[in-house]
Amino acid sequence: MSSICRGSPPRSLRPNRNARLPQVASAPIISNHIDAKRDADFYGIIFHHIPVTKETKAQAEAQQLELLHANHIDVVVLARYMQLLSTDFIVQFPQPIINIHHSFLPAFVGAKPHHQAYERGVKLIGATAHYVTEVLDDGPIIEQGVTRITHRDSLEDLVEKGRDLEKVVLSRAVRWHIENRILLYNNKTIIFE
Numbered sequence: 001m002s003s004i005c006r007g008s009p010p011r012s013l014r015p016n017r018n019a020r021l022p023q024v025a026s027a028p029i030i031s032n033h034i035d036a037k038r039d040a041d042f043y044g045i046i047f048h049h050i051p052v053t054k055e056t057k058a059q060a061e062a063q064q065l066e067l068l069h070a071n072h073i074d075v076v077v078l079a080r081y082m083q084l085l086s087t088d089f090i091v092q093f094p095q096p097i098i099n100i101h102h103s104f105l106p107a108f109v110g111a112k113p114h115h116q117a118y119e120r121g122v123k124l125i126g127a128t129a130h131y132v133t134e135v136l137d138d139g140p141i142i143e144q145g146v147t148r149i150t151h152r153d154s155l156e157d158l159v160e161k162g163r164d165l166e167k168v169v170l171s172r173a174v175r176w177h178i179e180n181r182i183l184l185y186n187n188k189t190i191i192f193e
Helices: 034-041 055-069 087-092 113-120 155-178
Strands: 001-005 026-033 047-049 075-078 097-102 124-131 141-148 182-185 188-191
Touching: 026 034, 034 047, 047 124, 055 087, 075 182, 097 155, 113 155, 124 155, 141 155, 141 188
Parallel strands: 026 047, 075 097
Antiparallel strands: 001 026, 001 075, 097 124, 124 141, 182 188
């Protein structure tokens, strides 16, 4: 889970006058992966590690919500979160939540979808970024991408290509959201290019 707050960022975080980027202040990273701390430290971003298990989910989500509200977060980005957000969380945090996942669904569900796809000899892999709703992976799609796979690609190639594609798709979705280029209509999005 990562977070973004818009508004007046500190002077050191303001974009170059000639840049066409929106003003975005760095918000804390809230993660259930302790290994993400290294990257946060490298970039000087505040990091909160909140492990999530079945037994601690309610407590973890309460801590996450407290941090999100305390930091006036406008949008949450789920990347490598690998947890389902509870309905309570979504109701208590009505701001947009963007999720990224591989596009192997529904064919290859569960753990290690890249491995399953490799075993089946897939020819295309993809990634999908969408807004989170109370229904699992049913929110309005913001962006999707695909890349070809051939018999020459190893499992490691497939995983690497998939991760690279997820980064590109997620970055586009977040940028378009921040730039207010997305219009929600029913369960669809209209993207203004």
